[in-house]
Amino acid sequence: MIYRASTAEEAVKLRHENPSSVYLAGGTEIMRLGSSAAADVIIDITALPLSDIETADGKVSIGALAVLQDIKEAEVIPSFIRDAASFCASLQLRNAATVGGNFALRRTDSYMAAALLASECEVEIMCSEGVKKMAASAYFDKPECRGLLLRFIVDTKREGRVKRISRASHMHAAVTAAFSGGCYAWSVSGSGTAYGHSRDGWKNIDIKDDLTGSAEYKRYLASVLL
């Protein structure tokens, strides 16, 4: 069953009314190998006006439906976040995959999560009580949240770096790591995500073997990437 939401409020209402539901935009994260997204009800949010990238007061607002190619090309976005979008090695995928989907599904091989968490950006989400602004990390830590991610708000002057190790450019990353303004973040395939101001923060992840490599290999990568 599919519903097409015409407003963010309507999308959130539908999400709360249907426990087994999922938001659908580009769809590439839902369909990607290893996706755990499953639902009886699909809430189509593609019609919502959430793809703008705008600057104001030293911040850049990135709509959750902005696709990775638009992020890669937007010079107002800090370069390390644009680099993270480039990790999605296919132009076709970048034309379809949205930044909101890549972040909200919280995959451990996410292209964007480490860079966005390290940027210490804020997010706006639509909840049943209305629009809320919070740290992206606070949203990320609540996978049970049914709110709709509306936009990321990033400091335009933020500098940083992001690195990703995978066996080939198009394959799932073993480790993606980012550093910005004193904040570190790691996404470790099949294991978890960690962020914070400690360079050893990756040690909080229970790193496991998976198709991208052994636990020992990924621990080594996490320790040396930044």
Added chain:
Amino acid sequence: MLSKIEFKVNGRNTVFSGNPLTRLIDVLREDLGLTGVKEGCGEGECGACSVIKDGKLVTSCIIPVGAVNGSEIYTIEGIRDTEKGKCLVESFAEGGAVQCGFCIPGMVMAAYALLSENPHPTDEEIRKGISGNICRCTGYDLIVASIRLAADKGGDLWA
């Protein structure tokens, strides 16, 4: 509630009323018989299944049909008989760009999207334009040369 998903394929209205998470490629190939859309990796990485959705090149194997409600989709069958399509097909043949041919529908779609946006691409821009398309036969040089040929031969066609 939407009981069906409505979109256009190659200019024709299409209605789909099955599972919205059905892959777009399966609808195109199996329901609509558009077998020019090839499945390679099934992971959105090889580009063999490339189609144009609302003017943008995308891979149909990793997009659920629920995400294309209201969209306009073009496959190789929708462009091959247009002037631009003929220009590309002739240039690919003339330039010797084709060996096994499996990747070529996707390559042509990528070239079509590229030249429609940028009628006079540099070689680097051509390589970026087909960067999401993998060919295991040719080594790409002849494909790049053929797209350059299509840009030169097509002239105002692409403007």
